[in-house]
Amino acid sequence: MSRASWVSAHRWAGLTMASFLVIVGxxxxxxxxxxxxxxWLNPDLLTVAPREAPMLDPLTLRDQALxxxxxxxIDEAPLHMNRRRSYELRVWIKDDGATDRLLFLYLDPYTGARIGERAWDHDxxxxxxVLFFIYRLHYALAAPAPFGALGRYTLGVIALIWTVDCFxxxxxxxxPARRANGSGKSWWRRWGPAWLIKSTGGFYRFNFDVHRASGLWAWGMLLVFAWSGVMFNLDEVYTPVTRTLFGASNDVVAIGSPGTRLGEPRLSWPEARDRGRSLMAELAIRERVEINGEQALIHDRERxxxxxVVRSSNDIGEQAQTTVAFDAIDGSLRVSSLPSTEQDLVGDKLSRWLRALHTANVFGLPYRIFVSFLGVLVAMFSVTGVYIWWKKRAARVLHARSVTRRGVVLGQSLHS
Incomplete structure (x- = not known):
């Protein structure tokens, strides 16, 4: 393909993505x-006054919610508790529609009293x-429940276009390649201006330099967010590509006994926690890792x-990633997930790092500030790109009209 063809491809990819990238950025x-x-917005819902009394057991609070x-x-019980925070549970309520309604319930961790609740898709x-809405807008364009998959798929396709367009x-x-009669500058000196923003040359030139130079300086992280967007929303593309290029060990989905799938577990929740603790202790001894605290106990009805889930010394960033999955009937171990072990292939490490980087769960406050700034930068790229296209289009239209006008004048002079 010629350079002009690549310019055209970049232009149309940018125009296709522009509005979506402004939203996600x-x-x-x-x-x-x-x-x-x-x-900050909901202290009355999310905080409690710390006191000397012991907090209730998380599974007792789950029973209280029921x-x-x-x-x-209620298929997930958080096991990590904070003395200054309310205890949050995700409650699926029977609804008249095709899907259940998700409600977030907040309890006092010391007494089990109900502090309040809020729905995932209301208010x-x-x-x-408002933050629930922003989150739904970010990952599924805030599409209503029947069309949520379409919203996620659309953003997955946009992320794939973005990934290709990064290159x-x-x-x-x-x-471009130096011509025979070109300047004597080296390749690196001719590429250098692409990294700079000139303060002279008018607004269009400044806008163009901002678009190009900022994209170069942030190129690596832009690619990270583009490809991780594919990971989150277009797994049918991400997984085969990652497995082919880098390998991945977590390609087997564990399934429990048929008798408990989609039904109630035979192991009670306290029994399941005890079994999880036992299996995790064995894993920690075998792999020589340190367990830093329980995170959650989840009943996966489908499997x-x-x-x-626990936090361990092998986890990347602030997100708990160490897990044992066991049968809900007999407690037999089905699969364990422990980052940074010999079983981890490059693809596994890549996926964990992409998730941590995309969700800003690594490197603390400085990285979160950087991610927030990068989001604004992504929106700016889209706006500046559209402006460049619009100015070039206006120039082409003006030139075409000028040529047409000169042709009319020349025709009239020939017939006069």
């Missing part, structure tokens, strides 16, 4: 501080639900398993 900028903002909603499904403009855009910054 700005919403991602906010979501880098999602927990802090939620705590007393408030006896017909609901869009209020303090209770096209990088190629277009490279200087017929319990997942017991």
């Amino acid at each position: 700005l919403t991602g900028s906010v979501l880098a501080f999602r927990d802090d903002l939620d705590l 007393r408030f909603y006896p017909d609901a499904k 869009v403009l209020g303090t209770r639900g 096209v855009a990088f190629f277009l910054t490279l200087p 017929g398993l319990y997942d017991y």
Whole structure:
């Protein structure tokens, strides 16, 4: 393909992505501080006054929630608790529609009293639900439940186009091959201006330099966020590509006994926690890792398993990734997931790092600030790219009109 063809491909890819990248860039900028903002907006819901009394057992609090909603499904019990925070549970309520309604219930961890609740898909403009709306907008264009998959798939396709366009855009910054009668500058000196933003030359030139130079300086992280977007929303592309290029060991989905799939577990929740602790202790001894605290106990109805999740010394960043999954009927171990072991292939490490980098769960506050800034930068790339296209289009239209006008004048003079 000629350079002009690559320019055209970059132009149309940018125009296709522009509105979507503005949305995901700005919403991602906010979501880098999602927990802090939620705590600021809803302190009455998310915080409690610390006291000397012991907190209740997390599974006791789950039982208390079931007393408030006896017909609901509560398939996840957080095991990590904070003396200054309310205890949050995800409650699936029977709804008249095709899918159950997700409700977030908040309990006092010391007494089990109900502090409040909020729905995942309601109160869009209020303090209770605005961050939920921003999150839904970021990963699924806030599409209503029947069309949520379409929203996620659309953003997955956009992320794939973005990934490819990262390489096209990088190629277009490279200087063209030197002509025989060209200047004597080296290749590196001819590429150098692409990294700079000139303060002279008018607004269009400044806009063009910002678009190109900022893209070069941030290129690596832009690729990270583009490809991780494919990982989150277009797994049918991400997994085969990652497995082919880098290998991945987690390609077997564990399934429990048929009798418990989609039904209630035979192991009670306290029994499952005890079994998870036992299996995790064996894993920690075998792999020589340190367990830094329990995170969650999850009943996966579709697979017929319990997942017991902890934080370990092998985890990347702030996200708990060490897990044992065991049968919900007999407690037999089905699969374990421990980062940074000999079984981890390059593809496994890549996926974990992409997830941590995309969700800003690594490197603390400085990285979250960087991710927030990068989100604004992504939106800016889209705006500047559209402006460049619009100015070039206006120039082409003006030139075409000028040529047409000269042709009319010449025709009239020939016939006069």
